Amino acid sequence: MAERDFICDSSAIISLTDACLAHVFYFLKEKTGVKFLVPKSVVEECVEKPLHIQNKDYRFSALKIKDMINDGILDKVDADVSSKTAELEKAANTVFFARGQPLRLMHAGEIEMLALAEELEVKNVLMDERTARLMIEAPLNLKAHLEKELRVNIMVNRGSLEKMQNLTKGMNVVRSTEALIVAYERGFLKHFDDIEKEVAEAALYRLKSAGCAISFKEIDEYMKGVS
Amino acid sequence: MPLKELTHEVMDAFSKKNQKKMRKTNDKILAELMLSFTKEMFNLAVISYVLSKVLAKPRFYGRAYKESFERMEQVLNHMERSAGDPEKYNIAAGNLEETIGAMESEDQRFVKSLVEKGKLKTAAILYAQGMSLSLAAEMTGMSKQDIMDYSGKTMMADRVAEAVDISERVKKAKRAFGG
Numbered sequence: 001m002a003e004r005d006f007i008c009d010s011s012a013i014i015s016l017t018d019a020c021l022a023h024v025f026y027f028l029k030e031k032t033g034v035k036f037l038v039p040k041s042v043v044e045e046c047v048e049k050p051l052h053i054q055n056k057d058y059r060f061s062a063l064k065i066k067d068m069i070n071d072g073i074l075d076k077v078d079a080d081v082s083s084k085t086a087e088l089e090k091a092a093n094t095v096f097f098a099r100g101q102p103l104r105l106m107h108a109g110e111i112e113m114l115a116l117a118e119e120l121e122v123k124n125v126l127m128d129e130r131t132a133r134l135m136i137e138a139p140l141n142l143k144a145h146l147e148k149e150l151r152v153n154i155m156v157n158r159g160s161l162e163k164m165q166n167l168t169k170g171m172n173v174v175r176s177t178e179a180l181i182v183a184y185e186r187g188f189l190k191h192f193d194d195i196e197k198e199v200a201e202a203a204l205y206r207l208k209s210a211g212c213a214i215s216f217k218e219i220d221e222y223m224k225g226v227s
Numbered sequence: 228m229p230l231k232e233l234t235h236e237v238m239d240a241f242s243k244k245n246q247k248k249m250r251k252t253n254d255k256i257l258a259e260l261m262l263s264f265t266k267e268m269f270n271l272a273v274i275s276y277v278l279s280k281v282l283a284k285p286r287f288y289g290r291a292y293k294e295s296f297e298r299m300e301q302v303l304n305h306m307e308r309s310a311g312d313p314e315k316y317n318i319a320a321g322n323l324e325e326t327i328g329a330m331e332s333e334d335q336r337f338v339k340s341l342v343e344k345g346k347l348k349t350a351a352i353l354y355a356q357g358m359s360l361s362l363a364a365e366m367t368g369m370s371k372q373d374i375m376d377y378s379g380k381t382m383m384a385d386r387v388a389e390a391v392d393i394s395e396r397v398k399k400a401k402r403a404f405g406g
Contacts, residue, residue: 018376034403137391182401209379210375211379213384214384216385
C-alpha cells in the first residue's frame, strides 16, 4: 500500500456522512490521489447492518456510503488478521487496572482495524473515536482521564502497554475535522466565495455535533489561525 | 457497591418518590458499571435513569398510573431479592421495562421510548468515561451512530487533555495528504 493511503474507521465515515460532508472523500481522493481503505467489518457495520434493521434512521447514511464504495471512492479491503487481533485485544484490555481488575476498554473491531493497518503497512488512520485514538497517541492521558472520571487509582501494566505501542508506533491518526481542514485549504469550499471561512467553521461545528471527538477550543484555535 | 444494595437504593428512592435521590443513585450505578460491567448492573442503570424521569413527570402521579406504580414497586422488590441470580434478576428488569413501556404507550409523546433513551444515555456515559465507542455500542446494544449523535451534543470531547495540539495535528494531516 502507498505511504499516503488511509485506513478508515467507521466513526469518521459516520461523522462525515451524517454531517452531509461525504464529498470531502471525493474531493480529497481527486486532489491528492490518496486511497481510503475500508475494512470489510466497517462496511458491514456502516452499510449492511443499517440497511437490514427495522430502525430506518441511518439508511440514508448507509446508502451514501454504499454509493461511495460503488464509485470507488472508498476501497474495501480484507486480510486475515484474526490471530494478531486476538493477541492484541488481550493486550489492549489489560493495559489499565482498577481495583485489581483489568479495565476492558477496546472492542475487537477497533483492534482488528489497527492490526489490518499494520498488516497492509498503512500508517494513516482516519478516526473520530476518542478512546482508541488516545490509546495510540497518549495512553497516559487516557489513564488520567479514567482516574478523573471513575475516581479510582488506575494502574498501568507496562507489558501490555508496550505491546500496544509496538503495534501503533508511527501511526498517524487524522480526524474527520482535519480531513475537512485539508480539503478546505485546497479549495473544497471555494464556491461559497466570501463566506467560505464562515462555512468552514460551521462545518467543523457540524462534525463535532455529529460525533467527531474535537473540542470547542481546538475549533476556535484552528479558526483563529486562518486568514 | 454490590448490586443488591444499589437495587435497594433504587427501590427506596422510588417508594419515597424522591427523584433527586434516584438521580444520585443512577450516578453511583454508572460509576460502578464501567468498573465491573454486568448485564444486571446495566439493566439497573437503565431502570434508575428511567424511574428518575418517571418521578419527574407529574402526569404519571395521577390515579390512572397508581396500579403501574404498585406493580413497579413489587418488581423492584423482586429484583432486590433476586440480586444473586442473574437470570431471575434480568427477567424482572425486563418486566419492569415492559410496565414502563405500557405506561408510556397510553400517552405516547416521543419516538424514542424512555427505556431506549436510558440505554442510549448509559452507552454515551460509558463512552465518555473512557470505554471505546464500539465496545460501548456492543455492551449496551445501541448503535454507534446513536451514541455519536448523543455524545456530539455534549462536552465529552472537551473534558479530555489532548497530547497533540491542533496546529500540529493539521500539519500532520497535510503531510499525510501529501501537502
